[in-house]
Amino acid sequence: MSIPRYSRTGFAGVARITAAKYTVFVEGKNHDAVYYERLLTSHPEISNAGVRIIRSSEISDEPVSTGGKSAVLSHFEFFKNTNHLTLKTNSQLKHMVFFLDRDFDEFSGKLHDNPHIIYTHAPDVEAEIYRQGDLKKALATVFSLTSEESDAAFALASNYAFELALRWRAWLTLCIASEPLRSRCQVTPSRPSQINEHLYGAYDSAAYSSHYQALIQTAVVEDPEQQFAVISGMVDSVYESAKYFRLLKGKLIPGFIIHLISPVYAVNERDVKARSMQLTLVMLDNINFEHQASYHYGRLGLLDPR
Structure with a gap:
């Protein structure tokens, strides 16, 4: 089925005539639309007001069609500059709302301070799914x-965010620094560690040195060593506050959980990807969205004048 695309002005027109109070733009192509629809409609007042979810794949980012965060932010800037973030109709005020992955934008100063933009707490929606879902129940279902057995597996995996963040601390710091340094190398935030033996094993100082040099040498900023030191200090602060989920992209999490539960249930290496996808879907399916929706109801309430 072909996906309808609208221009920026087209979306404003559609938002005016639709029954929904909130036109919600999401950036991801996998779980974002389902996650946010379930989250928002689980709150009765938001559900009654009406929500229309717009995937990034539906966006025509003039003059070229694209998707993802850049396209969603492009629409946000257009609606802000043309005073279309809030639309006044005969019956009610309607709002454009943009749900974005936090990624590691806080480390490069790219977070937007606007009530119409709501970020994930974790770097992306997939990480939010693991932060909010019932892991014990998901492990029992998937495996x-x-x-x-599920009690034993959960005991092994329940502290996965802390354990992965600790094992990969040096690698995650390199990855988080790669965007603000604008480096062009193999260090990227969604890539598994290249400096731990057998992925989750001991830290390899020689591998770290090689990737650090590549990061610095390909950086497109002045004094990259100093900037790396500043970012490293910011990452250290996250560790000190024990907010480990802020450091982990969602796609990195299920493979590590599967690694941790191997004493209870060993997964063949070639099946890890499929099992990871299944685990994510089951985690999504067992989230208690009612608790999470209260925060978003409060955020959306800020859009209406008091």
Whole structure:
């Protein structure tokens, strides 16, 4: 089925005539639309007001069609500059709302301070799914575990965010620095560690040195060593506050969980990707959205004048 695309002005027109109070733009192509629809409609007042979800794949980013965060932000800037973030109709005020992945934008000063933009707490929606879902229940479902087995698996994996952030601390710091340094190398935030033996094993100082040099040498900023030191200090502050989810992209999480539960349920290496996708979907399916929706109801309430 072909996906309809609208121009920026087209979206403003559609938002005026649709029954929904909130036209919600999401950037991801996998889980974002389902996640945010379930989240928002789980709150009765938001659900009654009406929500229309717009995927990034529906966006025509003039003059070229694209998707993702850049296209969503392009629409935000257009609506802001043309005073279309809030639309006044005969019956009510309607709002354009943009739900974005936080990624690591805070480390490069790219977070937008606007009530119409709402960021994930974790770097992306997939990481939010793991932050909010019932891991014990998901493990039992995906791996067909008995109650005793799921208890054992959960005991091994329940602290996965701390354990992965600790094991990969040096690698994650390099990855987070790669965007503000505008480096062009193999260090990227969604890539698994290249400086730990066998992925999750011991830290390899020689591998770290090689990737650090590549990061610095390909940086397109002045004094990259000093800027790296500043970013490294910011990352250290996140560790000190124990907000480990702020450091982990969602796609990195399920593989590590599968690694942790291997004493209870060993997964063949070639099946890890499929099992990871299944685990994410089951985690999404068992989130208690009612608790999460209260925060977003408060955020959306800021858009209406008091």
